[in-house]
Amino acid sequence: MSENAAKSEVTTKNMVPWNERIAYSFSDFACNLSFQMVGTYLMIFYTDTFGLSAAAVGTLFLAARVVDAFDGPFWGIMIDHTHTKWGKSRPYWLWFSIPFAVFCVLVFTTPNMSLTGKLVWAYITYIGVDVLYSAVNIPITSILPSLTSNPQERVTLSTIRQFMGTAGATIITGITLTMVAFFGHGSTTSARGWFIWALIVAVIVVIIFYFVFKYTHERVQTKSSRQSIPIKESLKALKRNWPWAIIIFINFIYWMGMQTRSQVTVYFFKYNMHDATLASFVLSLQIVSLVAVVLTPATSKWLGKRNTMLGGMILAVVGQLLLSLGATNLSVPMIIFATVVGYMGTGFVSGLIAVMLADAVDYGEWKNGVRAEGIVTSFSSFSAKLGMGIGGVITGWILTGTGYVANHTQSAGALHGIELNYIWVPLLGFALSGIALMFYHVDGIEKQMQGDLAEKHARENAEDAEDSDKD
Secondary structure (H helix, E strand, C coil), X not given: CCHHHHHHHHHHCCCCCHHHHHHHHHHHHHHHHHHHHHHHHHHHHHHHHHCCCHHHXXXXXXXXXXXHHHHHHHHHHHHHHCCECCECCXXXXXXXXXXXXXXXXXXXXXXXXXXXXXXXXXXXXHHHHHHHHHHHHHHHHHCHHHHCCCHHHHHHHHHHHHHHHHHHHHHHHHHHHHHHHHHCCCCCCCHHHHHHHHHHHHHHHHHHHHHHHHHCCCCCCCCCCCCCCCHHHHHHHHCCCHHHHHHHHHHHHHHHHHHHHHHHHHHHHHHHCCCCHHHHHHHHHHHHHHHHHHHHHXXXXXXXXXXXXXXXXXXXXXXXXXXXXXXXXXXXXXXXXXXXXXXXXXXXXXXXHHHHHHHHHHHHHHHHCCCCHHHHHHHHHHHHHHHHHHHHHHHHHHHHHCCCCCCCCCCHHHHHHHHHHHHHHHHHHHHHHHHHHCCCCHHHHHHHHHHHHHHHHHHXXXXXXXXXXXX
C-alpha cells in the first residue's frame, strides 16, 4: 500500500456511528456523577459531618495516592493481558461497575464508631472507591485507540465524551447540596441525606455503565490487540515516549489545581463569603465549559491540539487572577465572571488530554513497535488521582495549619488559608501545565505517524490472514 493510500485509509475507515459516540460519551458522564461527588464534597463531608480533622483527611488522601502508585499501572497491565470476545477494555465496565457503585455509597456512610474506628472506615472505603474507580475509568481512555484510528474522529469522540462528562460534573456539583438537604430534613451536614443521595447516584451509575458496555465496540484490531502483551514488552511502549511523559505531567499538575479549587469551593463561600448557597451556583457554572468543549474539534483542527490546550491553560490562569480580585473585594459579580472565564479555559483542556494520550499510544508503537493501550493510558488515571490526592493533602494541611475549625467562625488566618487553596494553588497548576505544553510537538508529525502505522497494520493483518489460510 502506498503512503498516500495509507493516509487516505486512516481518514476514511473506522468512523464511529452516532449511537456509539453517545454510548461512549456516557462513560464519562457516569464517572463524573460518582467521582466528582467524591472529589468535590468528600472533604467537607469528612470534616463537617463525619467529624474527622482536616489534617487527618489530608493524610488519608496522601495514603490513597501511595496505593494509586500501584493500582493504576495494575489495571493497565490487566487490560493489556485481557483477551475476551468483548475486547480488552470494554469488559471492565461490566465486571466492576457494581463494586465501584457500592463503595461510592459506603464512602458517604457514617457508622457509629470511635474516632479511630471512623478513620479506619474512611481509609478502607476511600481507598476502595479509589481503586475501583481506576477499574472503570482507565478503560474509558484505553478503549479510545481501539474505537477509531482516525485522528479527527478521536477528537470528535473525546469532545462528545467531555461534553457529557462536564454535564455529569455540572449536574452533580450543582444539585448535591440541595438533594442532601432535601433527604436530610433541611441540613447539608445530615448523615442521612448524604447516604440516601449517594445510594441514588450509585444506582444510576450502574445502569449507565451497562448501557455503555452494550453499545460500544473495539473495532481497531491490530496484531498486538489480538493477543496478551507481556509486562516487560508493554513497558517498551513508554521508552523515549516524550509526548506521553509530557501529558502525564500535565494531567497530574492540572488536576492538582482543579481539585484544590473544587473541594474548597464550599468552604470559600460558607466562610469567606458567608453564603454557602452560592457554592452550588458557582459550581454549576461549569456548564459554560461546554461551549469550549463544542468548539474544541474546530479549534484543534485550525490551531492544532497543543495550541488549543495551551490557549485553555492561559484562560484558566487569567480566570484565577480575576478570581483573586473578586475575593479581595468580596465581589460576587467579579467572582462569577472570573469563574466563567476559568471554566471556558478548562473546557478546552479536559477533552484533549484523552486524545493526546491516544496519540501517545500511537507514538509508542511508531517509535518502539509496541502498542500497549492499557499501560500507556493507565497512567492517566494514576496521574490525575495523584494530582487530586496531592491537592487534597495541600488543602487539608493548609486548612489545619491556618487554624480551620469546622462549623465555627473562622480566624483571619483560616480565611486566608481557604483563599490560598481556592485561588493560588490552582493558578500554579495551570501555569506549570502551560509551560510543559511548550515542549509538546506531536501535531507536526501526526500525518507521517498515522500513515506509517496504517501501512504497518495493513501488513500485519495481511500476514495474519495468510497464516490463517495456511492453517
